[in-house]
Amino acid sequence: xxxxxxxxxxxxxxxxxxxxxxxxxxxxxxxxxxxxxxxxxxxxxxxxxxxxxxxxxxxxxxxxxxxxxxxxxxxxxxxxxxxxxxxxxxxxxxxxxxxxxxxxxxxxxxxxxxxxxxxxxxxxxxxxxxxxxxxxxxxxxxxxxxxxxxxxxxxxxxxxxxxxxxxxxxxxxxxxxxxxxxxxxxxxxxxxxxxxxxxxxxxxxxxxxxxxxxxxxxxxxxxxxxxxxxxxxxxxxxxxxxxxxxxxxxxxxxxxxxxxxxxxxxxxxxxxxxxxxxxxxxxxxxxxxxxxxxxxxxxxxxxxxxxxxxxxxxxxxxxxxxxxxxxxxxxxxxxxxxxxxxxxxxxxxxxxxxxxxxxxxxxxxxxxxxxxxxxxxxxxxxxxxxxxxxxxxx
Numbered sequence: 001x002x003x004x005x006x007x008x009x010x011x012x013x014x015x016x017x018x019x020x021x022x023x024x025x026x027x028x029x030x031x032x033x034x035x036x037x038x039x040x041x042x043x044x045x046x047x048x049x050x051x052x053x054x055x056x057x058x059x060x061x062x063x064x065x066x067x068x069x070x071x072x073x074x075x076x077x078x079x080x081x082x083x084x085x086x087x088x089x090x091x092x093x094x095x096x097x098x099x100x101x102x103x104x105x106x107x108x109x110x111x112x113x114x115x116x117x118x119x120x121x122x123x124x125x126x127x128x129x130x131x132x133x134x135x136x137x138x139x140x141x142x143x144x145x146x147x148x149x150x151x152x153x154x155x156x157x158x159x160x161x162x163x164x165x166x167x168x169x170x171x172x173x174x175x176x177x178x179x180x181x182x183x184x185x186x187x188x189x190x191x192x193x194x195x196x197x198x199x200x201x202x203x204x205x206x207x208x209x210x211x212x213x214x215x216x217x218x219x220x221x222x223x224x225x226x227x228x229x230x231x232x233x234x235x236x237x238x239x240x241x242x243x244x245x246x247x248x249x250x251x252x253x254x255x256x257x258x259x260x261x262x263x264x265x266x267x268x269x270x271x272x273x274x275x276x277x278x279x280x281x282x283x284x285x286x287x288x289x290x291x292x293x294x295x296x297x298x299x300x301x302x303x304x305x306x307x308x309x310x311x312x313x314x315x316x317x318x319x320x321x322x323x324x325x326x327x328x329x330x331x332x333x334x335x336x337x338x339x340x341x342x343x344x345x346x347x348x349x350x351x352x353x354x355x356x357x358x359x360x361x362x363x364x365x366x367x368x369x370x371x372x373x374x375x376x377x378x379x380x381x382x383x384x385x386x387x388x389x390x391x392x393x394x
Contacts, residue, residue: 002051011062020068029105074338079103079110111153113144124168130160140206150199164390172220176212194331247276279305297373300366307356314350
């Protein structure tokens with residue numbers, strides 16, 4: 001059984017064989033993966049050691065103290081938080097060996113081709129089609145939207161309709177799509193911030209080999225649930241220190257500008273600080289539960305809390321800073337590598353937080369999930385449950 005002492009020993013051996021000061025960054029990351037210290041709870045040979053997930057912090061602390069490079073998790077968050085758990089659970093041995101190592105080292109960026117113009121909150125209504133070709137593979141046609149990092153990605157996790165003659169949840173299959181293949185077109189979507197971290201993706205006659213299918217044909221919705229549950233944990237359950245994240249920025253503003261303080265703003269900040277701390281501690285509890293199994297619907301509650309807090313804290317900050325809160329550094333159209341909620345000005349945070357209640361599942365949908373799967377309340381009435389997708393009004 002791998003314990004903390006064993007992990008410290010393995011980490012020390014890695015650092016001795018590959019000193020961070022003299023080792024190429026990519027070489028070090030590959031060596032870390034091969035040593036099983038990438039994500040210790042993954043199986044041996046796939047970047048892990050079959051160790052408890054909670055022991056990852058032991059490795060991370062030792063490597064940080066030694067000045068070792070990380071894999072830039074903000075840039076490859078979709079791969080780490082969504083693609084990797086899905087490949088691990090549903091992928092073949094060959095797929096795991098092919099995709100997990102370059103995903104973790106950041107050599108290959110991933111994106112997520114799920115939402116569509118007519119299938120956002122009701123994702124199972126998606127219309128992108130995948131049809132068998134003469135060689136046993138698939139030809140995909142359709143449009144996806146709100147795709148983060150599509151302009152950077154080599155691979156995408158994709159769900160498409162393979163059987164329109166059955167109800168919508170049962171006619172979907174799950175694929176890995178090569179974003180460099182012919183027929184894949186990525187177009188930027190400019191957001192309220194002026195940037196375009198999101199994209200829309202058009203798929204025209206894109207050929208995907210059957211070897212890049214995850215799970216059985218027609219069971220893509222089941223596979224997608226693993227992705228979605230992990231996505232909500234990745235968005236709402238990231239580990240931050242006490243008074244970290246956006247509440248830390250707001251508290252720092254309060255301390256630095258006594259002339260702007262009012263009683264009302266003070267009371268609101270205190271409430272937001274408490275709410276943020278409750279959310280942080282709840283996230284710690286959720287991560288402890290994750291060490292014993294797959295994420296559950298509780299991640300939806302965490303993502304809900306994250307979205308609400310991000311919007312309320314950024315709104316408070318803009319109001320507190322008065323005219324300084326309205327400043328914005330650059331409206332130039334850019335396609336950034338990721339989102340920076342704490343390193344930019346208040347105006348950026350306020351605008352960008354508006355998307356938090358949409359991305360990763362709308363807050364309305366997540367409230368339904370929490371109500372039905374956590375609280376056990378009756379589900380909403382559905383008239384399309386047993387109707388073939390092709391017969392649904394669109």
